Amino acid sequence: MISSSYMSEPFNGRRTRITEIGTVTVAEPFERTNHFETACNYEVVRVPAGTYPVRLCWAAGTKWVMVGYEGERVDYHYVNRLFTATSLAPKQGIGEPARCASQLYAYQAAEAFATKDEWELAEDWSLGSEERTYSDGRPYTAWHLVSPDGERVAI
Numbered sequence: 001m002i003s004s005s006y007m008s009e010p011f012n013g014r015r016t017r018i019t020e021i022g023t024v025t026v027a028e029p030f031e032r033t034n035h036f037e038t039a040c041n042y043e044v045v046r047v048p049a050g051t052y053p054v055r056l057c058w059a060a061g062t063k064w065v066m067v068g069y070e071g072e073r074v075d076y077h078y079v080n081r082l083f084t085a086t087s088l089a090p091k092q093g094i095g096e097p098a099r100c101a102s103q104l105y106a107y108q109a110a111e112a113f114a115t116k117d118e119w120e121l122a123e124d125w126s127l128g129s130e131e132r133t134y135s136d137g138r139p140y141t142a143w144h145l146v147s148p149d150g151e152r153v154a155i
Contacts, residue, residue, distance in 0.1 A: 003122040003148065016059040021145065022113060022121040024067055025051045031074065032100040044075035045098040054109060054119070056145070056153065063153060065109040066101050073098040106153045110143035124148040 001023065008016040026049050035042045047069040055066045076091045104112075113121045114129070121127065126146045133139050144154030 001120070001122050002124050014059050016057050019056045019058075019147075020053050020122070021056045021065075021109075021125050022054040022119065023051050024054055024112075025118040025120070026069075027118065032069065032071075032102075034098075034100050036078075038079075040077065040079045042077050043073050043093075043098060045069070045071045045100040046074045047071040047100065056106070056109075063106055065104040065106055067104070068099060068101045071098055071100065072096065106145050107143050110145045110154070111141075113145075114143055128152060 001020075003019055003021050005017060005019040008018055026047065029046060029048050032045050032047060033042050034045060048071060052067055052069050055068065057064050057066055073093050073096050076093060078092075109119075110127050110129075112119045114127050125148065128144045128146050129141050131139060132142050142154070144152050146152055
């Protein structure tokens with residue numbers, strides 16, 4: 001796989017540059033909860049086994065990595081009264097397609113690409129690492145992504 005980039009539609013006056021830098025293969029189905037405006041409003045999405053894109057996003061000087069999943073809504077909870085949970089709206093859209101995502105720092109994604117078999121990095125991207133020590137003297141490996149033009153992405 002070769003990475004591909006595109007610009008997203010404007011959101012709050014900003015556009016996001018999105019680059020697909022790899023994939024992650026999910027072996028077992030799992031469920032993810034999407035929370036909305038308040039904690040009592042949420043949906044549960046069941047994500048089937050499959051391969052999903054890993055995207056590096058840049059917007060307003062900030063970079064993050066996002067794994068987007070496609071699944072189906074298996075539960076929906078919406079309270080239709082403010083300040084009381086006595087009146088629940090009927091469950092809507094059960095069984096309909098839904099999306100959810102996992103957000104990571106670039107260094108977390110780089111470590112996953114380096115250490116987990118189910119993560120596959122695009123051919124034109126590479127990984128870098130350096131050995132460091134914590135303030136108490138314990139060693140650790142600091143991972144980072146390296147773009148095709150040589151830019152180091154580590155957050």
